[in-house]
Amino acid sequence: MLYFAIFVFFITFYRISFLSSSVYLLFLPAILGFIYFFSKYKKIEISRKYFPFFLIFSFLSIYCGLLDFFQPKISIDSSFLFRMFTIILFSFFPAYYLVKVILKGDNYKLERIIKYSFLIQTFIFILMFLIPSLKIPIYSVFGMADSVNLYDGNLESRGFGLSSEINFMSPFLMVYIAFLIFKDNIFLKSLVFITQIINSNMALISGILGILVGGGKKYLKLFMLFLFLLIYYFFGISLIKNFMPRVYEEYILGGGSRTADILLSHHVFLLDKLDIFSLSFGFQVNISSSVTQQGRYSDMGWIIMMNYGGFVLIFLFLILIFCLSKLIFSNKLYAIVWFLIGILFNTKGMIIGMNGYFFLSFVLLLSRKYSK
Numbered sequence: 001m002l003y004f005a006i007f008v009f010f011i012t013f014y015r016i017s018f019l020s021s022s023v024y025l026l027f028l029p030a031i032l033g034f035i036y037f038f039s040k041y042k043k044i045e046i047s048r049k050y051f052p053f054f055l056i057f058s059f060l061s062i063y064c065g066l067l068d069f070f071q072p073k074i075s076i077d078s079s080f081l082f083r084m085f086t087i088i089l090f091s092f093f094p095a096y097y098l099v100k101v102i103l104k105g106d107n108y109k110l111e112r113i114i115k116y117s118f119l120i121q122t123f124i125f126i127l128m129f130l131i132p133s134l135k136i137p138i139y140s141v142f143g144m145a146d147s148v149n150l151y152d153g154n155l156e157s158r159g160f161g162l163s164s165e166i167n168f169m170s171p172f173l174m175v176y177i178a179f180l181i182f183k184d185n186i187f188l189k190s191l192v193f194i195t196q197i198i199n200s201n202m203a204l205i206s207g208i209l210g211i212l213v214g215g216g217k218k219y220l221k222l223f224m225l226f227l228f229l230l231i232y233y234f235f236g237i238s239l240i241k242n243f244m245p246r247v248y249e250e251y252i253l254g255g256g257s258r259t260a261d262i263l264l265s266h267h268v269f270l271l272d273k274l275d276i277f278s279l280s281f282g283f284q285v286n287i288s289s290s291v292t293q294q295g296r297y298s299d300m301g302w303i304i305m306m307n308y309g310g311f312v313l314i315f316l317f318l319i320l321i322f323c324l325s326k327l328i329f330s331n332k333l334y335a336i337v338w339f340l341i342g343i344l345f346n347t348k349g350m351i352i353g354m355n356g357y358f359f360l361s362f363v364l365l366l367s368r369k370y371s372k
Helices: 002-013 027-040 051-069 080-102 107-130 132-141 169-181 186-199 202-213 218-243 245-253 258-266 276-281 301-328 332-348 356-370
Strands: 020-024
Touching (some): 002 107, 107 132, 186 202, 301 332, 332 356
16 A cells, blocks of 8 residues: 555645646546545534634635636636635545545655655656656656757756656755655755755755754754755855756846746736725736736736735635644644745745645645544
8 A cells, every 4th residue: 555655645746647738647546535535524524623724715715706707708727716626626635535545644654655755756857867858758648748848948957857846846845845854864855955956946945944944953954054055165156057057047147036037027917907996806817827818927826816816815815825834733833834835836826726735735734633
């Protein structure tokens, strides 16, 4: 069952598709989790502890449904209610199936499957990094043949690994969770950090957060900080330029603001002038780059949400991830950081929907609930 557990975690956390970008392997654990959940709970009772999250999730779903109703041209891709639905179906149910059904609340086994999943992903990274041409057939088999990572300028510089979120959530979460869970495993933390910072500039932020928040012995934190400074001092800018071009472009050439400048100059806008109504409820138009029929689009979650549902949508979503973070972690600092990570993710992209952040949130929440 350990191998199957690794398979379930890997395909769901990394959102692995097969042949087509719309056919996800996580459909299997989602269906199994759905069946097991409703076969066990004939009558669903919400405890007081989980009631605020359930209430906010319900309000947010109803509000999204109302926004969808007034959307000029509704489709599954543009529907926010459908996005809310996928959080439960494709993030919660696979997490439930993994933690409750397969692992039966065994947190030691959970740590092992996360460790092995990270090692498998790192092995795939090394293969693609050493032989970039391997990305083409591998990406094609797993439904990512049209990925930007296969463009001429990106083939040898980014997207090393197997994940639908390899340029977004996966590197950040891998680094942070490695520091959070594997507190004394310096090798694994270093390996994950060094490989994933090549995929995403945000992994550097994640590494700093992981060092400061991840617990463990204090000398390990100092050692890791010292290691980063040592690598930079001895190998310098030339190493970063050759092996970490994205980091070089972001932090050396761009002064750390390259991505922020692009987002602010191209992705921050409103469809029309604001009045009290539109400020509160938006314009009911989805301007996401994946669905918009407008002349302009945005990848920033907060801008998409502001145009779609105004401050009401943003406020409800903030309360949702805040409640979820409090449920996951009893440690206030951990909860606040997890909440801030959600805010950061939604700044770079739209995270209402199935993704690694929500799946991992439910895995951590359920492991706490069902732990032996």
